[in-house]
Amino acid sequence: MACPNTTTDSFTLDKSAKIYVAGHRGLVGSALVRKLQTLGFTNLLLKSHSDLDLTNQSHVQNFFSTHKPDVVILAAAKVGGIHANNTYPADFITINLQIQTNVITSAFHHGVKKLFFLGSSCIYPKFAPQPIKEESLLTGPLEPTNEMYAIAKIAGIKMCQGYRIQYNWDAISAMPTNLYGPNDNFHPENSHVLPGLMRRFHEAKVLGKKEVVVWGTGAPLREFLHVDDLADAVVFLMEKYSGVEHVNVGSGVEVSIKELAELVKEVVGFEGELVWDTSKPDGTPRKLMDSSKLAGLGWVPKISLRDGLVDTYKWYLENVEQ
Numbered sequence: 001m002a003c004p005n006t007t008t009d010s011f012t013l014d015k016s017a018k019i020y021v022a023g024h025r026g027l028v029g030s031a032l033v034r035k036l037q038t039l040g041f042t043n044l045l046l047k048s049h050s051d052l053d054l055t056n057q058s059h060v061q062n063f064f065s066t067h068k069p070d071v072v073i074l075a076a077a078k079v080g081g082i083h084a085n086n087t088y089p090a091d092f093i094t095i096n097l098q099i100q101t102n103v104i105t106s107a108f109h110h111g112v113k114k115l116f117f118l119g120s121s122c123i124y125p126k127f128a129p130q131p132i133k134e135e136s137l138l139t140g141p142l143e144p145t146n147e148m149y150a151i152a153k154i155a156g157i158k159m160c161q162g163y164r165i166q167y168n169w170d171a172i173s174a175m176p177t178n179l180y181g182p183n184d185n186f187h188p189e190n191s192h193v194l195p196g197l198m199r200r201f202h203e204a205k206v207l208g209k210k211e212v213v214v215w216g217t218g219a220p221l222r223e224f225l226h227v228d229d230l231a232d233a234v235v236f237l238m239e240k241y242s243g244v245e246h247v248n249v250g251s252g253v254e255v256s257i258k259e260l261a262e263l264v265k266e267v268v269g270f271e272g273e274l275v276w277d278t279s280k281p282d283g284t285p286r287k288l289m290d291s292s293k294l295a296g297l298g299w300v301p302k303i304s305l306r307d308g309l310v311d312t313y314k315w316y317l318e319n320v321e322q
C-alpha cells in the first residue's frame, strides 16, 4: 500500500498531551488509564458513557470541537462473549459501526494527531492458517457467532487505513487476542469465558455446589492475554508504530477451554465437578495469533495465565463479590 511504516516519537515525549481514552471504565480503557497515569501522563480526557453516548454523532462532534484532544485511544465498544454476540447481532454491528465512525471522523476533523483503534482477533477467517498472520484478513468466511462484531471491527481497520492513505493521517489499529483482568465483565451469560467461569466457580464454592456447568465441548483453543500486558503493548505501539497495517497483540500461548476451566477452578478453589453443556456453541475452533510483527518491534508480554488469573480473582473478591 501507499504509506510506508514510520516511527513516531511525539507521544511519550509530551507527558502533557491531551489523551482521550474512550471507554475508560471498561476492561481495556481502565487498564490504559492505569498505565498512562503510571507513566506520568497528566492530561487524560475521560468521559463516561452516561455523559457522552458515542453513538450520537452530533454529541461526539461537539465533544471533539470543545475539547480538541491531541491523541485518541478508542477502547469504547459494544463487547461481549459468544452468547451476547450470538443473541444481539444487530446491536453488535450497529453500535460498533456508529461508535467508531463517529469517533474516527470527529477525531480526524478536529485535528487529533494520532488515533489508536482496537479491533479483535475475531476479524480473521474461522479457518485461517494458525498461528494467524495479519495478512489473513479477508481471506475467508468469518465465524458465524461473531460475524456482525467482526465486520464492524474490519470496517474500523479499513477506516484507519483509508484516512492514512488519503490524508496521511496517523491512525493505527491493533488486534488483541482474548483479554481478561480487573474491570472485566463478570455477567453470567453475556461475559467472555474466563470471567464467566470465574464467577460461576466462585458462586458454586460459596454455595457448596457439587457441579458447575461449562459451555460447549471444551475442545476449542483460545489464547489469553492479561489486560495490563495489552495496555503496555498499546502504549508501546503508540510510541513505535505508525503503519497502515494492523498489528496482532497476543500472548503466544493457547489453552483448550477444558484446560482453562480446570485452571480457573483451581485458582478459585472450587472442588466439585465440571459438566459440559454441549447444546452451547463452541465458536471458532482455534484462533492463535502470530504476534511476531509486534515481537519484531521489540514488545513481548510479561504476565503468565496463572499469575494473571490469581491477580484477577483477587480483584474479583475485592470489587465484585458482595
Ligand SMILES: NC(=O)C1=CN([C@@H]2O[C@H](COP(=O)(O)OP(=O)(O)OC[C@H]3O[C@@H](n4cnc5c(N)ncnc54)[C@H](OP(=O)(O)O)[C@@H]3O)[C@@H](O)[C@H]2O)C=CC1
Residues within 6 Å of the ligand: 022, 023, 024, 025, 026, 027, 028, 029, 048, 049, 050, 052, 053, 054, 055, 074, 075, 076, 077, 078, 079, 099, 118, 119, 120, 121, 175, 176, 177, 178, 179, 180, 183, 184, 185, 192
Ligand atoms: N475483552 C476482550 O476480550 C477483547 C476486547 N477487545 C477490544 O477492546 C476494546 C475494549 O473492550 P473491553 O474493554 O473488553 O470492553 P468493555 O465492555 O469492558 O468496555 C467498553 C467500554 O465502552 C463503553 N461504551 C460502550 N458503548 C458506549 C457508548 N455508546 N458510548 C460511550 N461509551 C460506550 C462502555 O461503557 P458502559 O459500560 O457504561 O456501557 C465501557 O466503558 C473493544 O474495542 C474490544 O473490541 C479486543 C479483543 C478482546
Ligand SMILES: C[C@H]1O[C@H](OP(=O)(O)OP(=O)(O)OC[C@H]2O[C@@H](n3cnc4c(=O)[nH]c(N)nc43)[C@H](O)[C@@H]2O)[C@@H](O)[C@@H](O)C1=O
Residues within 6 Å of the ligand: 080, 081, 082, 083, 085, 120, 121, 122, 146, 149, 150, 177, 178, 179, 189, 190, 191, 192, 193, 194, 196, 197, 214, 215, 216, 220, 222, 257, 280, 281, 282, 283, 284
Ligand atoms: C474476544 C472474543 O470473544 C468472543 O469469542 P469467543 O472467544 O468464542 O468467546 P467466549 O470467551 O465467549 O467463549 C470462548 C469459548 O468458551 C466457551 N465457554 C465455556 N463456558 C463458557 C461460559 O461460561 N461463558 C462463555 N462466554 N463462554 C464459555 C464457549 O462456548 C467458547 O467455546 C467473541 O465475542 C468475539 O467477538 C471476540 O472478539
